[in-house]
Amino acid sequence: MLEYNSNQAIYKFKIMSKKKITLTILLFLIFSDILETFTQFCFKKSALTGSEFDIASFSQIATFLHSAITSPFLWIGLLSTISTFVIWSTILSKIDLSVAVPIASFSYILVPLTSIIFLHEKVALLRWVAIGFILVGVILVSLTSEEKKEPA
Amino acid sequence: MKTGLFLIIGLIVLTSICDTISQICLKTTINSLGEFSSRHLINVLRFILKLILKPKAWLALVFSTLSLIIWLLVLSKADLNFAFSVDSMHYIFIALGSSLLLKEKVGGIRWMGTFSIVVGIILVTIS
16 A cells, blocks of 8 residues: 555656656747847857958958957857757757757747737737747647656 | 749758758757756766767758758848748658657647647748
C-alpha cells in the first residue's frame, strides 16, 4: 500500500514537472526570439556606423569593415547569436523539431500583443483573427508535445 | 514582372528549404548526443561543447548562413509583407522534414496547429 502511494506520488510529480518544463521551454523560446530580434538590431546598427561606401573601392570597403569591427554592436550581436544558439540547441534536446519551430512562431503575435496592451493601439479585426489563428495553432501543437524526461 | 515574381517566390522557397535542412542537421546531431539534464549550467556547456565538435553541426551553420544570404537578397527585391507571408510555408517544410527524416510523429492535431499558424501568419502580414 505504501509502495502504491509513493508510486502515485512519483507519477504525480512527473506530471507536474512535465508541465513545468513546458512553461520553461515556452519562456525560453520567447526569450530566444527576443534575443534574435536584438541580434538583428545590433548587426544593423554596427553596419550603420560606417559612412556610405563604394562597393568597387577596396580601400572604402576596408574602412567600412574596420568601423564595423570596432563597433561594440557587432560584438554584442555575435554574443547574442551564440546565446541564441545555446538556448535553441538546449530546447531541441528536449522537444521535437516539429513542435519547437511552430511554437517559436509565438513571436509573430508578441509584437502586436505588446503594442495592444502597452501602447493601446487600435487593432483591425483581421489582425485579431490572425492572432487567434496563430494562438490556436501554438496551443494545438503544444498539446501534442511530449518532452523527454530529465535524467536524474 | 511575372518572371521577377516567380524568381522571388523561388528564392523564398530556397531560403525556407535551406533553413529546414539546417534545423534538421542540428536536430539529428542533438539526437545523436543523447539526453542530459539541463538543470545545471555545466551540463549545458558540456552538451554545447560536444555539439560544436560534430561536423554536422557546422553543416547546419553553413545552411543557416546560406538561408540568411538568400533571405537578404529577397528582402532587397520584394515587399516585406509579401516575403513574410510566402516564407510562412517553411513551417510546412519543417513538419514534413521532421516526419519523413527525423521520424517524429506528426499527427493530425499537430498538422492542424501548423496550418493554423501558417494561415495566421499570412493574415497578420496582409492585415
